[in-house]
Amino acid sequence: MRTLLLSKADELYLEKCAQEHRFSYGIIIGHQADLSKTFVVHLARNNEEDADLEDLTEVGLTISDISSQALASQWLSASKMCPGSFDVIGIFVASTTDQSSEIKTAKKLFSDVYDILLKSNKSLGIYTTDVAQSDYVFLSYSLANKQVLCKSYTYGNGGTFSNMEYKFVEKPFEWIQLECMYDLEDILPIVNTARRINIEDQFQNIILAFRKNILVSEVFLQNEIVEDTIDLQTYIKKRKSKEEKLKAASSNATTPSSEASEALHLLNSQGFLGGSEIIRASILLPVKCQLAKPTDIKVREFNGTLRTSGIITTRIFCSPRNSIADAKRFLRDDILRSLTTRIQVYCDGLTDPYATSEAIFISEPPRRVFFSLPSEGPSTSGGVTVQFSEYLFRGEAPTVVVAQAKQILDVELDPEAIGMDAEGLPDDVPIQTSQDQADDTRSMASSMPKPELSRSLYMVGIAVALLVLLTSVALHYMLTDK
Incomplete structure (x- = not known):
């Protein structure tokens, strides 16, 4: 059975989300250490909740009130920010009440989010060299009784939940x-x-x-x-x-x-x-x-x-x-x-x-x-x-x-x-657009003038020299006649 390893800071974050917002949800970013252990690297509360939901916090929100579109948008954006060794591995819910009875709703939420990701991304597996992920984590935290519910979700045939162990670790993870x-x-x-x-x-x-x-x-x-x-x-x-x-x-x-x-x-x-x-x-x-x-x-x-x-x-x-x-x-x-x-x-x-x-x-x-x-x-x-x-x-x-x-x-x-120097800005290198230069040399800057321009300057120089010569001859005859 897979075990989800969380740090004590993760537990404090779940408690904070439940205290400040009464009902919060977000994504779990994790790392697969081996076949049996998954590390939670980061928990991120969703900040795109509708204003209407914020006004209804006193009513007592449930998983059914979660916006699958907002969650999928955060999921996709966070995937782009993760290093290749980390992935968005699931969803968490933190509330002042017990959400364990909402398992069926959570199952539908996972299915809706996955479908949105598939539609917005032509191929979910294009980010990886391996097959697309199909097993995810659902984590529910209740502030009322300080209980944690952890389930493993498998996509396909409507989706299924299976038991998953979890453990809060005192010692920081080693990387x-x-x-x-x-x-x-x-x-x-x-x-x-x-x-x-x-x-x-x-x-x-x-x-x-x-x-x-x-x-x-x-x-x-x-x-x-x-x-x-x-x-x-x-x-x-x-x-x-x-x-x-x-x-x-x-x-x-x-x-x-x-x-x-x-x-x-x-x-x-x-x-x-x-x-x-x-x-x-x-x-x-x-x-x-x-x-x-x-x-x-x-x-x-x-x-x-x-x-x-x-x-x-x-x-x-x-x-x-x-x-x-x-x-x-x-x-x-x-x-x-x-x-x-x-x-x-x-x-x-x-x-x-x-x-x-x-x-x-x-x-x-x-x-x-x-x-x-x-x-x-x-x-x-x-x-x-x-x-x-x-x-x-x-x-x-x-x-x-x-x-x-x-x-x-x-x-x-x-x-x-923020480290800005990992990748420098590219140099501004002009590209010649001459049709005669179809090989790689067209991407190199050249200080030589174009052949057409060189011939034009050459002809202008000859014309100016002839004009000066004719003017000199004309002035010579005019002065000798006088």
């Missing part, structure tokens, strides 16, 4: 941080023959193509291929043991060998010395021709190309219980989720989703910024601080992140504490 800087560089053909091309459809093709490639990618940890079956805790112990042996060999030898010194320097540069547990990762995509069968390689015509270029910063947080395979999957999920979110945010702001096939269309999606949950918030972590992310366009201020965090995650942020 291991993994980071990766993924360099995105790809060119896709535009096979649409229409003159006006839908930009959103083309961006969707980018996501689908990238998801297909990243599923077969290879993930390196600290520049090494690591066995998938071991867990992160074992991996870190092995790395530290290797570090200690190299240190001992280096200190005992009067003249350390070049191999030992080089290995020790490599461990130091990778961040494992000094107690740091930030694991650096890198992802290598296979060459496309290696993925295709000989029969899949074809020569065909297309009307244009779609080029993607940039760097995606990945920062995830795992439990020591997670296997290496889990960590690799979380890294892939985070990159895919970040790319999808940027494209969705960008497309939501388009005034015209179409572009002509003759035009060179330049898009600048938002960049990723990171922020930590306040220590006095619903959940805290030990050692490594858990971070979420938001996306800002060029020129947007950190106050946008502050407002989003309050609205979606129900946390108060300091604008000064």
